[in-house]
Amino acid sequence: MVLKLEHVTKRFGQFTAVDDLSITIPEKEMFGFLGANGAGKTTTFRMILGLLDSTAGRITWDDQPIDYSTSHLVGYLPEERGLYPKLKVRDQIVYLARLRGMQKSEALIELKSWLERFKITEYENKRVEELSKGNQQKIQFIAAVVHRPKLLILDEPFSGLDPVNVEMLKDAVLSLKQKGATIVFSSHQMHHVEEMCEHLCIMQKGKPVVHGALKEIKREFGKKNLMIHAEFPLDSLKNYPGVVKATPTMEGILLQIEGERVAESILKEIVGNGFIRKFALEEPSLNDIFIEKVGDSYE
Amino acid sequence: MNSFWIILFHTYLNKLKTKSFIITTVITILIVLGLTNINSIIGVFDKNGGKENVAVLDETGQLYEPFKQQLKTINKDIKLTLYKDSEKEAEKAVEKGDVKGVIQLRFNEEKLPEATYKAMSITDSSLFTDLQTALQQVKTMRAASQINLAPAQLQKLYEPVSFEKFALEKNAKTEEELNQARGLVYVLLFIIYFSVIMYANMIAMEVATEKSSRVMEILISSVSPIKQMFAKILGIGLLSLTQLAAFLIVGYYSLTNNMESLKEGFFGVYGFGDIPVGTIIYAVIFFILGYFLYATLAAFLGSLVSRIEDVQQMITPMTLLVVAGFMISMFGLGKPDASFITATSYIPFFTPMIMFLRVGMLTIPAWEAILGIFILVATIVVLAIFGARVYRGGVLMYGKSNSYKDIKKALQLTKNE
Numbered sequence: 001m002v003l004k005l006e007h008v009t010k011r012f013g014q015f016t017a018v019d020d021l022s023i024t025i026p027e028k029e030m031f032g033f034l035g036a037n038g039a040g041k042t043t044t045f046r047m048i049l050g051l052l053d054s055t056a057g058r059i060t061w062d063d064q065p066i067d068y069s070t071s072h073l074v075g076y077l078p079e080e081r082g083l084y085p086k087l088k089v090r091d092q093i094v095y096l097a098r099l100r101g102m103q104k105s106e107a108l109i110e111l112k113s114w115l116e117r118f119k120i121t122e123y124e125n126k127r128v129e130e131l132s133k134g135n136q137q138k139i140q141f142i143a144a145v146v147h148r149p150k151l152l153i154l155d156e157p158f159s160g161l162d163p164v165n166v167e168m169l170k171d172a173v174l175s176l177k178q179k180g181a182t183i184v185f186s187s188h189q190m191h192h193v194e195e196m197c198e199h200l201c202i203m204q205k206g207k208p209v210v211h212g213a214l215k216e217i218k219r220e221f222g223k224k225n226l227m228i229h230a231e232f233p234l235d236s237l238k239n240y241p242g243v244v245k246a247t248p249t250m251e252g253i254l255l256q257i258e259g260e261r262v263a264e265s266i267l268k269e270i271v272g273n274g275f276i277r278k279f280a281l282e283e284p285s286l287n288d289i290f291i292e293k294v295g296d297s298y299e
Numbered sequence: 300m301n302s303f304w305i306i307l308f309h310t311y312l313n314k315l316k317t318k319s320f321i322i323t324t325v326i327t328i329l330i331v332l333g334l335t336n337i338n339s340i341i342g343v344f345d346k347n348g349g350k351e352n353v354a355v356l357d358e359t360g361q362l363y364e365p366f367k368q369q370l371k372t373i374n375k376d377i378k379l380t381l382y383k384d385s386e387k388e389a390e391k392a393v394e395k396g397d398v399k400g401v402i403q404l405r406f407n408e409e410k411l412p413e414a415t416y417k418a419m420s421i422t423d424s425s426l427f428t429d430l431q432t433a434l435q436q437v438k439t440m441r442a443a444s445q446i447n448l449a450p451a452q453l454q455k456l457y458e459p460v461s462f463e464k465f466a467l468e469k470n471a472k473t474e475e476e477l478n479q480a481r482g483l484v485y486v487l488l489f490i491i492y493f494s495v496i497m498y499a500n501m502i503a504m505e506v507a508t509e510k511s512s513r514v515m516e517i518l519i520s521s522v523s524p525i526k527q528m529f530a531k532i533l534g535i536g537l538l539s540l541t542q543l544a545a546f547l548i549v550g551y552y553s554l555t556n557n558m559e560s561l562k563e564g565f566f567g568v569y570g571f572g573d574i575p576v577g578t579i580i581y582a583v584i585f586f587i588l589g590y591f592l593y594a595t596l597a598a599f600l601g602s603l604v605s606r607i608e609d610v611q612q613m614i615t616p617m618t619l620l621v622v623a624g625f626m627i628s629m630f631g632l633g634k635p636d637a638s639f640i641t642a643t644s645y646i647p648f649f650t651p652m653i654m655f656l657r658v659g660m661l662t663i664p665a666w667e668a669i670l671g672i673f674i675l676v677a678t679i680v681v682l683a684i685f686g687a688r689v690y691r692g693g694v695l696m697y698g699k700s701n702s703y704k705d706i707k708k709a710l711q712l713t714k715n716e
Contacts, residue, residue, distance in 0.1 A: 071522070
């Protein structure tokens with residue numbers, strides 16, 4: 001049950017939304033898509049779901065193209081949230097679940113357990129338009145997962161939620177993963193991807209800029225971050241060999257260095273100059289990688 | 300259950316439960332009941348059982364009897380009472396409401412009758428027209444006898460000219476049949492016109508609502524847009540048939556119950572007494588085909604707008620087409636064999652109404668009707684294939700613009716290249 005995108009390209013007239021994207025998403029893993037607005041994430045999702053046909057390339061899941069015959073195995077949370085405003089939560093979820101091939105009685109059981117999990121059981125018979133935006137979003141999430149999909153596609157699942165609800169939803173996503181669902185999601189927030197995904201893909205103007213397992217990407221990136229807080233000027237370190245980038249902070253300096261060896265020699269260099277309050281060697285963040293690869297930050 | 304049927308019944312049941320649908324259905328049923336019981340309703344408001352009392356003051360003493368005789372042949376419901384009292388008292392009776400009016404009969408210098416009619420208001424024109432006609436005849440008779448015309452001569456003078464109409468074509472409808480057909484066709488045309496506009500609107504709104512509330516993206520990821528579009532068209536179609544069936548059952552039941560009283564009035568003239576089955580069958584065929592044609596059009600137009608407010612603007616050209624078809628067929632009611640009508644009956648967007656008009660009013664060869672139906676079916680198929688593609692792209696498009704350029708854009712979205 002591997003989801004494979006092979007040389008997928010989508011053009012809208014002159015505009016190329018997705019350009020030669022090839023990725024493999026292993027089963028039961030979580031895969032993150034990162035990218036600025038217009039990078040091609042939603043278009044990619046729509047192609048995976050078969051809502052749009054790719055101009056070139058092939059998308060397969062378990063060596064089969066995804067179409068309406070497999071729609072009962074796929075769950076989708078669109079970026080633009082949308083439910084029937086006038087329909088009751090219960091009717092809504094049951095209808096959408098039935099469209100994905102679930103029996104009404106099953107859907108009701110599943111709905112109950114989700115409502116309990118999100119602590120919103122009292123909304124079962126409320127119309128969606130009466131709910132707050134955060135609660136609507138939870139209902140939207142339930143609509144995407146109620147039929148127990150094997151492949152779950154979440155487009156910006158955490159946007160517009162308060163931190164408590166983000167945690168709640170994160171837990172839900174992780175528990176679905178443990179139950180064996182393959183989950184693909186996109187986010188603006190790098191730390192969500194960093195925390196949750198084994199594999200990721202950073203997209204820039206339709207092209208995959210970075211792609212692979214998170215650990216690999218970090219290791220391949222090689223560079224590390226070195227944070228130094230000291231009571232003497234550190235500006236001279238800017239030109240120290242092996243330092244790629246230096247950013248002064250309130251209490252010291254943040255250096256991007258080529259490897260651990262550089263940190264070692266820097267430490268030797270500055271010891272004795274005065275009191276060093278902090279000397280920390282850190283793994284590069286996804287943001288650093290993004291800035292390096294894409295050229296500018298969007299966070 | 301297949302997702303097609305789930306959508307179909309979801310659409311159907313949801314619309315069936317809406318307040319607006321229930322209210323319009325109930326109101327229309329009340330109107331149907333009102334129309335079919337019109338005579339009883341008028342009866343309730345007429346205190347004297349439909350009879351009008353008119354007082355007569357006959358100064359001559361000779362005019363009352365012949366006047367009464369003549370009036371009887373014109374309108375049995377007017378009851379005349381001879382008043383011996385003075386004019387003043389008769390007027391008082393009018394004021395009190397005992398009689399509707401008072402008519403004073405007298406002779407002029409030439410010994411011919413003349414009259415003054417007094418009533419509280421002179422709005423009831425049919426009443427005094429009847430009185431006047433009756434008096435006119437009295438006058439004619441008196442004038443005739445004054446110039447010594449024999450009754451036979453008089454009759455000759457007033458005998459209507461014999462004027463017969465024949466249609467040379469075999470099976471052509473007689474004048475009477477044509478009149479009958481006109482009434483029925485008129486009513487059925489109106490039903491087709493009204494339903495097509497109403498239900499096409501409903502479909503466009505339904506699609507636009509799903510799109511503007513953005514639930515569409517979940518829907519099309521579950522079920523193919525084409526399946527959705529047709530499930531929706533059929534669901535609303537089923538709704539329209541339900542509503543029409545309710546009207547027809549109530550109408551038919553009420554009509555058969557009131558047949559006796561209605562036969563005399565409008566319904567008799569326009570031949571609702573014996574409704575030709577063929578016309579009804581054609582009406583159903585053209586209604587269903589017309590519905591599918593415009594519903595398909597409405598569905599894909601609805602898929603192009605992003606906001607509900609834009610729906611009306613988007614489907615206005617479609618509505619105008621329906622209105623144009625209706626206007627042409629109204630013209631055709633008076634002149635169904637005009638070549639203009641024949642030509643427009645083959646234009647698919649007009650066929651449901653105009654071809655039906657021709658079938659109902661004229662005796663046209665069967666192949667013409669079948670050709671019309673064939674053109675209609677072919678157009679529906681083409682429109683459905685085209686519409687389904689636009690729909691598929693249209694539902695993914697969001698933006699301010701809602702012009703017909705969007706059709707091109709929508710088609711581009713679904714293109715493989």
